[in-house]
Amino acid sequence: MPLSLGLVGLPNAGKSTLFNALTNAGAAVAAYPFTTIDQNVGMAMVPDARLDRVAAIVQPERVIPTAIEFIDIAGLVEGASHGEGLGNQFLGHIRNVDAVAMVLRCFANPDVTHVYGDVDPVRDIAVLDTELCLADLTVVERRVEKLKPQARAGEKAIQSELRLLERVQAGLDAGTPARWQGLSPDDASQLGAISLVSDKPVLYVANVGEDTSPGDPAAVAVENYAREHGAVAVRVCAQVEMELAELDPDEAAEYRADLLGEHEGGLARVIAASYRLLDLVTFLTTTGGKECRAWTIRRGTKAPQAAGKVHTDMERGFIRAEVVAFPDLDAAGGFAALRERGLLRLEGKDYVVQDGDVIHFRFAT
């Protein structure tokens, strides 16, 4: 299962436009609200200069970057959690994502209706968070009612779950998303079964217009909000990125510099921020020189489980991992030189895979 991000936002915020730019999946985009009805699912390739360098060394037949899944859902409006608009049923689509990207409209464009009349991304964040809280409240209340009789019967584990749920319920009632309720990892795993939406990490995406400038007040408001809440914000012009995604990379870079005066792609920033948000690391494999590939795992994953990402047989039959840190391979310029310098390490089943490790797994079939 790839790691996934759900795009959440008001109607006409530019979710599908950003989704198309990220995934090239061709979702419907239009200037009227509630264009998206069914969810769209697509993969975004994660650009990685290390993979390019390893491929230059190995000269494989294929190079396969790692990918993150994005899910584009219907726009949320006030009352979505009570069935207003299309939001309610579609919030269900993001119960299982690993994180949420809030797409916030910072572009003006009078031709595109704003459901609340004017550009005010911080108000929009409040609307979205309220809907996430209300959706969770329904789920939590249902679970509380179910557990009460069992707790009265004296089951200790149930009583502790009930206490936790009632605490979360009170927080949600006061409008505090679960992610800001100071829940411990234990609490979070206890709540895992009911898949809350307001406890997922959030990335704030300021969708700016083509005429944006560094001092863009709407984008600055989003950035300040994120900073005050210890979160990350990124600026992107989804419209331009979607158009650039259709060009070849060199042409796109030229246009980007012309149009937005920036060289690093907005998309690359969104992807990099998503990656940080999910606390992911990348390892690379070179499979006998045939295929260079990047893989995504959570920080702290051990070698056998990392091998399991490549193939379940590799996890089951795991013997050793032959590991080299990317900077060492980069400096040596080849595996033969690495071996001579003794920089290829043999690691066992307790080895925690590090970002940028280039790994050859040894396993028994």
Ligand SMILES: Nc1nc2c(ncn2[C@@H]2O[C@H](COP(=O)(O)OP(=O)(O)OP(=O)(O)O)[C@@H](O)[C@H]2O)c(=O)[nH]1
């Ligand atoms: N000027 C400008 N227009 C944009 C930008 N991003 C999106 N739009 C326009 O805004 C309109 C709505 O975009 P969508 O991507 O369909 O918005 P959405 O959030 O998916 O909307 P729903 O599916 O209705 O919830 C379209 O006409 C887009 O062309 C942007 O960065 N700048």
Ligand SMILES: [Mg+2]
């Ligand atoms: Mg849409």
